Amino acid sequence: xxxxxxxxxxxxxxxxxxxxxxxxxxxxxxxxxxxxxxxxxxxxxxxxxxxxxxxxxxxxxxxxxxxxxxxxxxxxxxxxxxxxxxxxxxxxxxxxxxxxxxxxxxxxxxxxxxxxxxxxxxxxxxxxxxxxxxxxxxxxxxxxxxxxxxxxxxxxxxxxxxxxxxxxxxxxxxxxxxxxxxxxxxxxxxxxxxxxxxxxxxxxxxxxxxxxxxxxxxxxxxxxxxxxxxxxxxxxx
Numbered sequence: 001x002x003x004x005x006x007x008x009x010x011x012x013x014x015x016x017x018x019x020x021x022x023x024x025x026x027x028x029x030x031x032x033x034x035x036x037x038x039x040x041x042x043x044x045x046x047x048x049x050x051x052x053x054x055x056x057x058x059x060x061x062x063x064x065x066x067x068x069x070x071x072x073x074x075x076x077x078x079x080x081x082x083x084x085x086x087x088x089x090x091x092x093x094x095x096x097x098x099x100x101x102x103x104x105x106x107x108x109x110x111x112x113x114x115x116x117x118x119x120x121x122x123x124x125x126x127x128x129x130x131x132x133x134x135x136x137x138x139x140x141x142x143x144x145x146x147x148x149x150x151x152x153x154x155x156x157x158x159x160x161x162x163x164x165x166x167x168x169x170x171x172x173x174x175x176x177x178x179x180x181x182x183x184x185x186x187x188x189x190x191x192x193x194x195x196x197x198x199x200x201x202x203x204x205x206x207x208x209x210x211x212x213x214x215x216x217x218x219x220x221x222x223x224x225x226x227x228x229x230x231x232x233x234x235x236x237x
Contacts, residue, residue: 001057003063006073010076017041040071047076059095059099075111078112104137104145110144114151118153134168147180154187181211185216189217189220192218203230209234
């Protein structure tokens, strides 16, 4: 198995019409968050099938996929890593995390982050020391590293641990990027699904100054009355 084999399989499933739609949807124009990203129009289900077929690919062969200018190639590489993470021994899991952190510059669109961060970093740091690395990512100048930081904590949320999610959310309250506002609001909503009191304690402290998008995402699972209360605090009614 090799990266070249995977690239050939992706090319065989390419669709120019879908590629053009992907370029628009993922904001690849000049000055947009995905500027310069290149799509060839392979659907996510097909990418997942290819990744599963090559889930034993070694890291040396995943590296060319992450280095590729093609979005679908980078997504395939990351999905292979998530499948490997679920099967690897202790040493292998550590190697995957190290490799992931060394290539964050290639995890450079929201779907790449969202499909990998919690499954690799989150799952690892759930049972290993090193969560301070997520806090370092949360204050990075790189948009995608900041999103990695909060999305990684979804693994903690699933395990009933909310402290790091709320602490990183607090670090990101002043972020200027809408994609961070959405990710933090989504994380707060997920906390609230499991522990509404924990979410509302955070909201009582920060709703009045949170970015509007972040707040609206965070409130999606609350009752109309509680939503109205916090929106009034933010002055967005």
